[in-house]
Amino acid sequence: MGEKHRVRFEPVGIDIDADEDETVLDAAFRHGVMLMHGCKEGQCGSCKSFMLSGDEGIEYELDRYSTFALPDYEKEQGMSLLCRAHAYDDLEVELLNYDEDMLRSGIPIQEFSTEVVANEPVTHDMRRLVLRLVDPPEIAFLAGQYVDIFVPGTGGHRAFSMANSPNDEDKHLEFVIKIYPDGFFSRFLDRQVSAGDRLTIKGPYGMCTMRDNPDKDVIFVGGGAGMAPLLSLIRSMAARGVERPATFYYGARTADDLCYRDEMHTMSERIPGFRFVEALSEPADGGSWDGPVGLISDVVDVNxxxxxxxxxxxxxxxxxxxxxxPVLVRHGVPEERIFYDKFTLTGSGDEEGGSDAA
Incomplete structure (x- = not known):
């Protein structure tokens, strides 16, 4: 471990200590301070902040990053990426993008040893991965958050959202993961992962969590493996007895791409007023599909x-x-009340959950 330095976040007045060997973002996570973040690898710009004190190359240094996330002109103005910044002196940082509801509600990041309980298909190209926590035996997380899952012997990892509710008593973690033929993690999951294997995870991360707004309706919109965090949010609502009217729009290409249908269609028995609307963008010619057809954003717009x-x-x-x-904004949803996770493709062909969140 290196020397520790004080980092102060403004305008919120939060102080933490940051080790020279960790990034400022990781230091914040260690203290349970949930700063805005996305990829955690200098690619998305979600953690971009303004350095009120300190010069790059002297008081702090940056690991490699994408100039898409931090263009040179912004760096010259004093901007930095907290997921790439290492403090070598005391720093004062102005947060440009933060959520006061989440900022002090963070859960300290930990590594966990887990055992694979199940690795089974839910569609032709999506897997349900279930992990049992071994050490530590419990994890605290918020519905909608994600963890990094490491591929043994490589040092590489990918981010995947939990699909289960934090209220589940068995303390297992469930994931819905899309398999890509050339994906680094996809190949590992498809060909090597079996029940009884041990996997290391780290987390929880993520900002797409349920905000307290008890008198307001909720709308969920998902596609592909985006089913996972939305499942977690909906299951958590049911487990906690939340009775906010909710509608879940889920889009897929064909009927073969749909999953968790029975559970979602019966969720109204647990959440009064819950509606589940499925739509296909490419239903088979001559098939029996009689539900909505089109992109899920268009289906929301029409309905x-x-x-x-x-x-x-x-x-x-x-x-x-x-x-x-923009469809939701046009229909009156306040922009500050829209929370999302973009499941982006990594450079090695895998889809990651929680990689670009707001």
Whole structure:
């Protein structure tokens, strides 16, 4: 471990200590301070902040990052990425993007040893991975959050959202993971992972969690493996007896891409007023599908009217998220009440959950 330095976050007035060997973002996580973040690898810019004190290369240094996330002109103005910054002196940082509801509600990040309980298909190209916590035997997390799962012997990891509720008594973690033929983690999960194997995870991370707004309706919009965090949110609502009217729109290409249908169609028995709306963008010609057809953002647009005051949660591929946000805003959802996870593709062909969150 290196020397520790004080880092102060403004305008919120929070002080932490940061070791020279860890990034400022990791130091905040260690203290349970939930700063805005996404990829944690200098690629997305979610943790971009302004350095009120300290010069880059002297009081702090940056690991490698993408100039897409931090262009040179912003760096020259004093901007930095907290997921890449190492403090070598005391620093004062102005947070440009933060959520006061989440900031002090963070759970300290830990590593966990787990055992694989199940690795089974839920569709032709999505897996249900279930892990049992071994050491420590319990994890605290918020519905909608994710963890990094490491591939043994490589040092590599990918981020995946939990699908289970934090209220589950068995303390297992459930994931819904899309398999890509050339994906680094996909190949590992598809060909090597069996019940009884040990996997290391680290977390929890993520900002797409349920906000307290008891008198307002909720709308969920998902696609692909974006089912996982939305399942966690909905299951958590049911487990806690939350009775906010909620609608879940889930989009897939074909009927073979749909999953968790029985559970979602009966969720109204546990959440009064819950509706589950499935849509296919490419139903088979001559098939028996009689539900909505089209992109899920368009289905939301056609089926909804006034959503003023509604909270919205969107999880799935970036094009789906980016198409859905303006639809919800147009129907009256306040932009600050739209929370999302973009499940982006990594450079090695895997889809990650929780990699670009707001």
């Amino acid at each position: 909804e009217d006034d959503l003023s005051g509604t909270d919205a949660y969107i999880c799935g591929p970036p094009p789906m998220v980016e198409a859905t946000v």
